[in-house]
Amino acid sequence: AQSVTQLDSHVSVSEGTPVLLRCNYSSSYSPSLFWYVQHPNKGLQLLLKYTSAATLVKGINGFEAEFKKSETSFHLTKPSAHMSDAAEYFCVVSDTGGFKTIFGAGTRLFVKA
């Protein structure tokens, strides 16, 4: 069975400091993993995806994530936070397309000036 756990419901950082949003997953098969971002009153936008190619995945807006099979983790990082990064972030695991796509509970990122 699949599952995804976002370890922090809220993360607060200062502008210009690194961002780390943690995600652990469980999957019976070789999963695809995604990070989506949701800004207030908006839909979800794909940040990046892992699909069994390179374990370090680069996404939009300077974000990247590393797939670590041994730790069953897919943490999202960014070297330097910007005010515009303040949003809700969702880690997603997918075994077989949309049928088995599981969303994490989300992590709210706050960025302080």
Place this chain on the structure above:
Amino acid sequence: DTAVSQTPKYLVTQMGNDKSIKCEQNLGHDTMYWYKQDSKKFLKIMFSYNNKELIINETVPNRFSPKSPDKAHLNLHINSLELGDSAVYFCASSQDWTANNSPLHFGNGTRLTVT
């Protein structure tokens, strides 16, 4: 603009009413979805259609009925609205539901408030 667009953006209605939300995508995708996001931001799939055929129907009350007139449209009709239906409903599409690396493209959501 290529996008997933849904209307209306906001919907306020009274208990017992019937309402519809419309969704259209011009991305050429075969698969469309309806998701419900509750007040704690938790996202749960409700329905999925592939090329006008229903492929996912989660445990959703019969009061919710999706309709897909063609593969670019997936509408959601809700009968006898209840307070607990208040949520944000997202339409999404993907290129190929059988491929686990096919990302979802979301609309901007419809905030439904039932009073």
